Amino acid sequence: MKKVSRKFRWKPLLILLGLGAVGAILAVFFMPRQPQTVAIDPREQWQAQQQVVSSVMQSADRNALIGTSPTQGAPEAEIILFEFSDFQCPYCARASLDVKILLDKYDNDVLFVYKHLPLTQIHPEAMPAARAAWAAGQQDRFWIYHDGLFANQARLGEGLYVELAQQIGLDVEQFNRDRTSTASLTAIQRDLQLAQRLQLSITPTFLINDLLMPPGAPLSFFEQTLDQIKEALAARSQPQ
Template structure:
């Protein structure tokens, strides 16, 4: 049995907080399918604005993607300096260059205190946040990335299908 992924205080959210549509994505920063979904999700946010509340949760597939875990930790470390979405976007926009060193370059580019970023990147609480996201995905029946939930229901399809469904449901 899978559990509905309830949105909570620990989640990274953007969009309308009184939105009629909640989208939760479980993603992996190194996954090519997540990388392909990223611009479509941006388009969804631009198109539907405050009608949508978008949540991103880490689901690093470590066996398949060498930098997935450290990239998730980098986004969480950036969150401690209120720059989660800036790091999230920067990682996906530069996915092909992903490496440990490049994450530090991105941290600098988005204006993080790089020394603090280094500390937060390796903090036990940062690793725990990523692991908690992952476990939440497992409990909700996630077995690949990207996985989407719309208003608590697992959405079977990719980002293009999500855009089409949203256009139909808001007409």
């Protein structure tokens, strides 16, 4: 059967929305809630990193950015939600529950792309867990394995990796070969290289196209941002 070539459109949000609109989206999050007591202004810190993210993302091809990473949602959506995550990070485990809610609400509007960012200096099981999840993905079971790792985060280790593989019906021999293969390491290093180019160092980190979401943003902020982006995209598509 002949494969149909499908080209995706990559639409940087900072270009689509304009800096004024992006500033309005972020104004609520960065609104001072108490007297400033730290030397670094979080808004200025975000702006500096946003410049790096914009430069990298706007110069990249959509297909290249997605690569072979696990995805959920609408394949041809104009809005892409990237997550850089670590299976041993407790904040990532909590964020995974919010992502499920977002995907239920915006399933037809958003493509979710998972990127590995194992923080190996502080999380010794982050890389083995990432390689195990990648191996599960080679048998089309990444997402159920992903959920199992986060649900059993306190038990990360060799025993759990094999146990989960057995529970979800993987070919365990193939799973073990894949997770210890050079290919698994290469795939995760590819994500790490992208994170390095973006100067990302914390997990979870979320990007909506080329828009860097502030660290620790609550679910309601994601919903507000996505709603405003949808409105802006709809307005841009109307004939002038």
